[in-house]
Amino acid sequence: MNAPDVCILGTGPVAASLALALARQGISTALTTTTAAAAPTEDVRTYALNAGSVALLRSLRVWDALPVDAATAVDAMRIHGDAGGELEFSAWQQRESALAWIVDAQALDAGLAQALLYAPHVQRVAQPVEAPLQAICEGKNSAARAAHGVTFKRDAYGHSALAARIVSDAPHQGVAHQWFRNPEILALLPFDRPVSNASFGLVWSMPHEDALARAALSPEDFEAALNDACGSEAGRLRLGSERLVWPLAAARAEPCCGPGWVLLGDAAHQVHPLAGQGLNLGLADVSSLARILGQARREEAWRSLGDERLLRRHVRERAWHVRSVSGVSDGLWQLFSRPEDPVRALRNQGMSLLNKMPTLKRWLVTQAMASDTPS
Numbered sequence: 001m002n003a004p005d006v007c008i009l010g011t012g013p014v015a016a017s018l019a020l021a022l023a024r025q026g027i028s029t030a031l032t033t034t035t036a037a038a039a040p041t042e043d044v045r046t047y048a049l050n051a052g053s054v055a056l057l058r059s060l061r062v063w064d065a066l067p068v069d070a071a072t073a074v075d076a077m078r079i080h081g082d083a084g085g086e087l088e089f090s091a092w093q094q095r096e097s098a099l100a101w102i103v104d105a106q107a108l109d110a111g112l113a114q115a116l117l118y119a120p121h122v123q124r125v126a127q128p129v130e131a132p133l134q135a136i137c138e139g140k141n142s143a144a145r146a147a148h149g150v151t152f153k154r155d156a157y158g159h160s161a162l163a164a165r166i167v168s169d170a171p172h173q174g175v176a177h178q179w180f181r182n183p184e185i186l187a188l189l190p191f192d193r194p195v196s197n198a199s200f201g202l203v204w205s206m207p208h209e210d211a212l213a214r215a216a217l218s219p220e221d222f223e224a225a226l227n228d229a230c231g232s233e234a235g236r237l238r239l240g241s242e243r244l245v246w247p248l249a250a251a252r253a254e255p256c257c258g259p260g261w262v263l264l265g266d267a268a269h270q271v272h273p274l275a276g277q278g279l280n281l282g283l284a285d286v287s288s289l290a291r292i293l294g295q296a297r298r299e300e301a302w303r304s305l306g307d308e309r310l311l312r313r314h315v316r317e318r319a320w321h322v323r324s325v326s327g328v329s330d331g332l333w334q335l336f337s338r339p340e341d342p343v344r345a346l347r348n349q350g351m352s353l354l355n356k357m358p359t360l361k362r363w364l365v366t367q368a369m370a371s372d373t374p375s
């Protein structure tokens, strides 16, 4: 086996994307294979991906190879407050082709695995190997991060997200729905699996005990609770998959790099999924690091890819974006977790007011769609 330039630890979408992105820069990698600790094989999640993530996946030849029903464009989004507040975004009004794309988590993993089969400079290894740089993409419970003595300050929300595939008796028409109903946040993301044009990805966050109790309900009782929560807005809803529960937390690693190592994706930062930004942040980390390492290889060939000054360049570039996305996700959660008036009345009035401010809405959409990293 040839000694690689970079050893990538992890088997998730960030690790696989990084191996592909570095291969395009002519940088060789050793990528670890699945361990016993890896995620369960069934993943009912759908990811909302922004334009920056789609551009990266397209450049890696993954996006256009996804099955047609594995990625659905979001044409409009309706957000409902807990006291009459309403906010609506539409791709057409924002002069965008889509507000986001809803992607099958398992199809994305399979697409990345397929692309890796043909990628040059990528070796698969059972265990981490020696390399000038260790790129740690092990997710939120990273062991290598802990071995480097990194602080991973985690604020548990005490809430969990219940995810499932849902089928409606009405077409989704590319519309995403989100209800902020203290203490719950419920999102229905338009999707084409298991039924084309009539499915949704459900992400329903609520106090942990409630999530476990809802996941244990009979399908009929669960569907009744879901239809109760959504009214007739998205049609009559029924379960289209298993229900899985993820505990939620916000976390940030400090430091994110050191001599010969760097953290990416959930190993570096974890955010509440209410804004659908966790993987988008991880893929933006990939774009940034691959660009900086590729540039160093071309222009500073004498420099080791594990040189901490190089890695700090990447961490500095990512810091503002990561902080602002975590701040917005957490701020929204805090704002909608307060049950009392006048906070409740004000947030709903604020939503309806914002709905009448096209310039501000346009700015918000641009921020949400961007990866904030030049590719």
Ligand SMILES: Cc1cc2nc3c(=O)[nH]c(=O)nc-3n(C[C@H](O)[C@H](O)[C@H](O)COP(=O)(O)OP(=O)(O)OC[C@H]3O[C@@H](n4cnc5c(N)ncnc54)[C@H](O)[C@@H]3O)c2cc1C
Pocket: 009, 010, 011, 012, 013, 014, 015, 032, 033, 034, 035, 037, 038, 039, 045, 046, 047, 048, 049, 137, 138, 139, 140, 142, 143, 161, 162, 163, 203, 246, 264, 265, 266, 267, 273, 276, 277, 278, 279, 280, 281, 282
């Ligand atoms: C309910 C829910 C909904 C979400 N929705 C969205 C969304 O709409 N949009 C969005 O952008 N994000 C979303 N996210 C966030 C997204 O899932 C994560 O940000 C993303 O999965 C992070 O990818 P990762 O590769 O960094 O980590 P992971 O996906 O956690 O992958 C890391 C993998 O590496 C494995 N591993 C660990 N150590 C080793 C080792 N030494 N060797 C080999 N393998 C190892 C782990 O077992 C794990 O499988 C959501 C999250 C949840 C919980």
